[in-house]
Amino acid sequence: MQQVIWTLLGAHVAGVVLAAIAGFRSIRAGLAVAAFAPTITAIWAIWLFVSQDGLAGADGPPTSELVWVEGLDLAFRMQVDSLALLMTLLVSGIGALVFIYAIGYFAPDAAGGATFPPTLLAFSASMLGLVWSDSIWTLFIFWEATSITSFLLVGHKNSDANVQTAARRALMITGVGGLVLLAGLIILAQDVGSSTLTNLAAAEGSRATLAAILVMIGAATKSAQVPFHVWLPGAMAAPTPVSAYLHSATMVKAGVLLVAVMGTTFADVQAWKVLGLAFGIASMIWGGVGALRHVDAKLILAWGTISQLGLLITLLALGTGKAVFAATSILFAHAIFKAGLFLIVGEVDIRTGTRDIRKLGGLAKSMPITFAVALLSGLSMAGAPPLLGFPAKEAAIEAVLGLSGWEQIIGVVSVVGGAVLTVAYTTRFLIGVFGAGPDTIVKPRRLAMTIPAVVLGFLSVAGFAALGLVNDIVRPAAIELNAKSEVYGLVRWPGIKTAFVVSMAVLIVGFALGVGAAARKVASAPNATGADAADGLIDGILSNTPRFIAVVQHGSLPVYLATMTAAVAVAGIAFTDQVSLSHLQLWDTPLQGVLAAGIVAAAAAGAAVRSRLGATLTLGATGIGMSGIFIIHGAPDLALTQLLVEIIVVVGFVLGLGQLANQFPTVDNAWRATRLAVATLGGLAVMAGLAASSANPSGVAPIEDLTAGAVNDGGGNNVVNVILTDVRALDTLGEVVVLATVAIGILALANTRRAEA
């Protein structure tokens, strides 16, 4: 069971390579090859559900771990638990159907054969990795991978400016959301002290609140929650198989999944619930309203998805056992019916050449199979019996009715309102696409497109018929998220109870509203204010970036240096609170004080004089002063070396100065005050750091051991030199290599001069 994770992921990776090779000939060949890995993954997942001991077997759920950094809790960790298996069914099962569908969707000579199938498969692999992740770091990596592959897939028709804008908008919103999420995950991992998702401890307190807010915002960007939803309608520029797969069944569920998994961790954080409800309810209502305003059938579905995702986030934010169970059920049902509806829209688009409901008419007669599937999926979406969507929506209504206080009022009003809107836009969608209207010319059916849609439509019926099996899939996942879900199950016929009455009222009101909306002729599509604002923001950032670069990367080396110095010096302020004056004495000997004053005075004079020769002499004086300090300190080797070094350096300066003007140029006066300030700050920071280090000694110096070692093992009395040639022989070796390298550099410079001459 351990190897299965790697085998399946490996199959996906191998498939990406093979699909790219096969796709050079045609996009259909690439898709056919790419379909293999999701198909076997789906079969494996189904087999696990059907076989009795599946996940509950002696081995436990398949897990896998690759430790990256020992001790830092950085590991590539995966675990296929019940929720992951449910998601695997959706990712790979619907994935396999979408691959087959895409074979029919694309013309045989369509462009992008070498890029589209492997990218779609790479997305599939990323999504699998995301749902299998058991470490928040692993999860984040795959989270970002889905954003990037989604960008590539949305931008498939990359010659179209609108497509480019839409793809960029999707990437920017989900990408920035990813960064926000990362910040939240880091804070969370620090707070609870673990990065393993299974049994992640509950978080509490102000840091947990911050983490909860950041994680929720990250999830909301991915799951297209208002006001971050603006990327999703734009992403409909993608080929329809992509929309069906990424933007209804899988990727947009990633945010929902994250909110579900983090539910128990943030259960006690009030901000988590409040923010989740705000996002969810706003999206549920605004998404439903949006779906009623658009005339593009695909956009109706996209806005409907925003609304459904809002419902899921709302239920998960409420967090009761029943709500979590209802959310898990709807997650499953929604993926099936919404993917089916998208496939139908794609088929209509391909066979009629339009998706505008004002131009479509009479399709119920000319595309009867498609109509039947649309009816099944649509009624499931509306929550009408006898389809899978019905018991799921019943569970949701029961969940909110079972609440108390203000949560019950808000929950019931929003969920019922959202459900009415859902029924309304579903009705409008079905009437608009398949009802009466101008007779549309229909091209012949393509079998590869029809079969997957039929399968998905059939599943909405079969799911209701075999509700026990669906319960087996959904319940363990819900229990993993919230142990209190255990007592619930999907019920085929609930009896005449409050929830059922509400549900029927919703259907009737929604249907009436939908018929009315369908009858009202919409002249034009509503303007996309939100999307325009997002694009304006992105454009503004992109167009101002060069100006920003020009300011930051101006080219002046001294300014770079001063900036770095100032930054490091400001960091040095952190040490000031550790400085303790009790460890300081005025001087070791008075002579040390005299020499110190002389050194500083000589150095300052060196900076002040305008004559090059004068500056050189002050450098020599500083060096000699340093030698004196070394002697007082008990370091004769340093004193000797410093003196000799100083002689050579001064000689070198004098020899070199013969070629230069006697005085320094006066180009630096303009910003002398700034330089002085930065330099002073730097000096103070170094002093603070040193004083702090003396106040916190890390141990006693091993002087005795070093001396004994030098005499007995090193065979020398000069401890310093024995350390250099014996204890640190490798360092000294490196040091002479540096010297040789410097010499080679000098000689190379000299050679360039000769070459020019």
Added chain:
Amino acid sequence: MSIALLLTVGGLTSVGLYLITSRSLSRIILGFALLGHASVLALLMSGGPAGRAPIADGSGSDGFANPLPQALALTAIVISFGLTLFLLALASRQKDHTGDDLVEDDIEDSRIAEVKQ
């Protein structure tokens, strides 16, 4: 820790930083040399107070200055010596090209700044 040495390190660092943000390469070299002094001294001070030279003469190690930072400081002196010599050669080459030893703006960076504005 000796306040006199602490002030020396601070003073050398400040003057060194002031000089390396200059345009004249020979001043920058001076600045680097002073920063080298400052870091050697800082290294020495962090090892403990002044003491006897750590040369074993049979009378034990009482009162020895810590030899370990001295060994590290010796390496530091040598490396900053090498750096100084290299910078001198560089200044000499700069003079061949421009007639003085001024550090110019990074050409590529300036070009980026110009093109994008």
Added chain:
Amino acid sequence: MIADRSPIVGHAVAAITPLALLIGTYLLFAGHNNPGGGFAAGLVFGAVLILRTIAGVQKPVDAPLLMAAGLIVIAIVTAAPIFWGDYFGDQAVVSAELPILGKIKSGSALPFDIGVTAIVIGLVASLLDGLSLIDADGDLTT
């Protein structure tokens, strides 16, 4: 050449040379037990070399040759212990009874220091070249 114009300088430099060589050699051998060592010795030799070259008493030396020799010596000394089973960079200590000098204790640190000396001389010698003081023929520019 300064020595051509001022014979006194030439003679003075020539006179100082043996003294400086003596000091340098002392530093090289004293390093293990007293202040000194290969680096200090190299600086003394290098300073003498600059002095002699600038004065025109001798031709500039071949810096790359000196450095190559030094690096080879160091590489052999540090790598050799591997061949008799010790670790890289291990130091061997030998002591011998010699006439006149008495008991001498030395070790592989000595050839190591000699290598360091050679490299430092090479570095200092290359400075003359780097400061454009040597022409294409290897002679001092006047």
